[in-house]
Amino acid sequence: MLILQILIDGFAISALYALGALGFTLIFGVSGVLNLAHGAVLVTSAMVAWYVGTNEAAGALAGAASGVLAGVITAFVTYAVVVRPIQRSKAIPEGERELFVLTGTLLWGVMLQIGLGYIFTTTPVTVHQLVSGTVDIMGVRTPTNEILIAVMSWLTLGVLWLVVNRTPAGKRLLAASINPRGLTLMGVELGQVYLLAWGIYGIIAGIAGVLLGSFLGTSSAYIPALTGTAFSIVVLGGLGSVTGTVMAAYVVGYIETLTAYLVSPSLRAVPALLLLVLVLYFRPQGILGRR
Amino acid sequence: MKQTSRFRMTKVFGALAATTTLAAIALQPVRADTPAPIEIGITASLSTIPGAAIANAAKLAVADINAKGGVNGHPLALVIEDNQASATNAVSSFQRMVNQDHVVAVVGTWISEVALALEPWSARLHMPFMVTGAASNDISAFVHKDYAAHKYVFHAYFPSAFLAEGVCDLSHDVLVDQLHMKSAVIISEDAAWTKPLDAGYAGCLPGAGLSVLKEIRFSPDTADFTPIFQQAEALNPDIIISGWAHVGVQPTVQWADQKVPLPLAGINAQAGSSAFWKATNGGTEGVITTSTSAPGVANTPLTIPFTDEYQKAYGISPAYSAYSTYDAILALAAAMQSAHSTKPDAIVAGLEKTDITGTQGRITFLGQSSPYTHALRFGQGYVTGVAIQWQNGTQKCIWPANLANAKPEFPGFVKLPKLASAN
Structure with a gap:
């Protein structure tokens, strides 16, 4: 009974972690950008979804859609206002650009955090759920929303896999992650590939933000922790590896859930962080890292 | 070119400063007429x-x-x-x-x-x-x-000691006397104010008629409360007694989402504000918290x-x-x-x-002889606080009896002790 409870609870939270970290690893894989404003994009989507969703006239579905849209807009703004100008700046030496992008997105994330705190206060809110009620799975009372979250997460992962592996545009994304110079030589405009990558990133982060906000609640104060969790999962899985990220999300999700149930809920995050430190010592490239 | 523009800026600032000073001097006599705040x-x-x-x-x-x-x-x-x-x-x-x-x-x-x-x-x-x-x-x-x-x-x-007393008085008058509850699990956030609160709960709840089956403390940055509610439910108490102020929205929403069959009462400080209904999307329906007062309640x-x-x-x-x-x-x-x-x-x-x-x-404030020197005097005839419950989107007062404007009601998923449901 307890085992089944841990399996179900851990599955949903891990799926959510995977989705939350997916965009982060995608944008790194394709364009080499470590987007430290990631948590801020997630929370912006969730906040907008909450704000629209609690409006009587709009409803939960319109709320969720606006949240995803907000994710896409925030992603494009991040790219256009912060990332691209730094990448194209002649004043910054080639070798230092990644560091400048890292700093730029970090500061942008802090700005978004303060802005969201100012508009919505730091008091947590919960995004209106698309489905309510509970389902009995072999004696375990499971909220329907938790099942929806797991399904939506895996659906998004599946669609992303299809887009990357089965469509020409997706194949260009994959190529850009492996050999951007080769892609340029083939006559492909790299700028457009990046734009597509940020668009997909925005959709994924938007969905993740809305689902996270409906399950765990949301507040601008959660932004640093969300960026941190996504970063840890991606480092554990191997930077840029989508499969590695999903595996790492499940490792972290289940370790946390096991700790919460069997040791103490207040120690939930500790063992996974210890594991991360060990990985950095003994396998710095992560589970499925390429370098 | 640069020089001129800087010179011009200095002039502008100079003029501004002069005007401000003049204005300040001009305002001085007016200020002297009205007493200083x-x-x-x-x-x-x-x-x-x-x-x-x-x-x-x-x-x-x-x-x-x-x-x-x-x-x-x-x-x-x-x-x-x-x-x-x-x-x-x-x-x-x-x-x-x-x-x-x-x-x-x-x-x-x-x-x-x-x-x-x-x-x-x-x-x-x-x-x-x-x-x-x-x-x-x-x-x-x-x-x-x-x-x-x-x-x-x-x-x-x-x-916190007085807050705990308030919850114990509420427990005695409402949870035990009216609803025939016998046992409780305490779930509190880990913070400076809840250590004495939990000690107070453990000290006075048994006297009020609720035996304490377990005290669960959790980190205020906990996101998933499922394991905590599961742990409480497994012990089969009649009620959860909370000690929450830094957290509020997540545990309340998850309690409602997971349809945890135990009623939720105690201190859920954020639930005292009407903003809580919107923040929890109505998940707070049925939640009981003590507070200082509430809309429509005339303490004085x-x-x-x-x-x-x-x-x-x-x-x-x-x-x-x-x-x-x-x-x-x-x-x-x-x-x-x-x-x-x-x-x-x-x-x-x-x-x-x-x-x-x-x-x-x-x-009134307690004197030097009290271990709580300069704290607000608590008790009948002074300040006792009230207990409110969220009912159909509004905060109703259910305790103390002289201020109450509603009887306790709970959402369908909450299971009450047999005797009470027979009433």
């Missing part, structure tokens, strides 16, 4: 529900006092500083308010960690400091232990006018800290009025003699 400092985390309520209530209190002629002919004015829930920010802001703004007293903070960090500064700077939302027992215990140094601190809200003749005025001005109902802050400023004004002084020691002496009717009840 008495400045009061407010320290609160303005982006939180209880923190914003402190600042909002202080503004209303000052407006009400000024409308009646101020204090000894002087109007009151506020210096409101956002401490962003950080003890470090609060300390520097406290010093700034004292040294630069020359405030006569500082009022505020609902976070015990912040209140305890400011307490030594109140002692060092001889600055009256009224804590209006934090609950650690240590706030008043320090005054008791070293009265000469710490006498400037007044705990114009309840120490001042309560309902204040609640209505607050609602009109800010669009939400006052959080618990609004009532305590409003009363603290009334007490402060009365102390300065009777002492005919704004000197720290005169204010302290005046506050010690406080006996006024506030929005919460009869306001």
Whole structure:
């Protein structure tokens, strides 16, 4: 009974972690950008979804859609206002650009955090759920929303896999992650590939933000922790590896859930962080890292 | 080119500075005619529900006092500083308010960690400091232990020990007598104010008729509460008794989502504000929390006018800290009025003699002999607080009996003890 409870609870939270970290690893894989404003994009989507969703006239579905849209807009703004100008700046030496992008997105994330705190206060809110009620799975009372979250997460992962592996545009994304110079030589405009990558990133982060906000609640104060969790999962899985990220999300999700149930809920995050430190010592490239 | 533009800028700034100085001089005689305002400092985390309520209530209190002629002919004015829930920010802001703004007293903070960090500064700077939302027992215990140094601190809200007593009285009158409950699991956030609260719960709940099956403490940054509720449910208690202030939305929403079959009562501080309904998407339906007062509840003749005025001005109902802050400023004004002084020691002496009717009840502070020196006096005839329950989107008062305007009701998924459901 307890085992089944841990399996179900851990599955949903891990799926959510995977989705939350997916965009982060995608944008790194394709364009080499470590987007430290990631948590801020997630929370912006969730906040907008909450704000629209609690409006009587709009409803939960319109709320969720606006949240995803907000994710896409925030992603494009991040790219256009912060990332691209730094990448194209002649004043910054080639070798230092990644560091400048890292700093730029970090500061942008802090700005978004303060802005969201100012508009919505730091008091947590919960995004209106698309489905309510509970389902009995072999004696375990499971909220329907938790099942929806797991399904939506895996659906998004599946669609992303299809887009990357089965469509020409997706194949260009994959190529850009492996050999951007080769892609340029083939006559492909790299700028457009990046734009597509940020668009997909925005959709994924938007969905993740809305689902996270409906399950765990949301507040601008959660932004640093969300960026941190996504970063840890991606480092554990191997930077840029989508499969590695999903595996790492499940490792972290289940370790946390096991700790919460069997040791103490207040120690939930500790063992996974210890594991991360060990990985950095003994396998710095992560589970499925390429370098 | 560059030189000229810089020169021009200097000229512009020079002109601006000259105008400002002239304007200031011109304004001087006007100021001398009206008595100088008495400045009061407010320290609160303005982006939180209880923190914003402190600042909002202080503004209303000052407006009400000024409308009646101020204090000894002087109007009151506020210096409101956002401490962003950080003890470090609060300390520097406290010093700034004292040294630069020359405030006569500082009022505020609902976070015990912040209140305890400011307490030594109140002692060092001889600055009256009224804590209006934090609950650690240590706030008043320090005054008791070293009265000469710490006498400037007044705990114009309840120490956790009294909060626990309030919940125990509610448990006895409502949960045990009316609903026939027998056992409870305590679930509290890990913070300075809940250690004495949990000790208080464990001490007085059995006497009230609820045996405590387990005390569960969790980290305030917990996101998934499923394991905690599961653990509680496995013990088969009749009710969960909460000790929450820093958290509120997530555990409440998850309790409703997971249809945890145990009723939820105790202290769920954020549920005291009407903003909580929207923040939880109605997940708070059926939740019981003790608070200082609630909409439509007349602790005293001042309560309902204040609640209505607050609602009109800010669009939400006052959080618990609004009532305590409003009363603290009334007490402060009365102390300065009777002492005919704004000197720290005169204010302290005046506050010690406080006996006024506030929005919460009869306001007096405990004396030196009490281990809770300078804390608000708790009990029948003074201030007891109320218990509210969210019913169909509104806060109803279910305790004490003389103020109650509704009977307890619970959502369908909550299982009550057999005897009660037969009623």
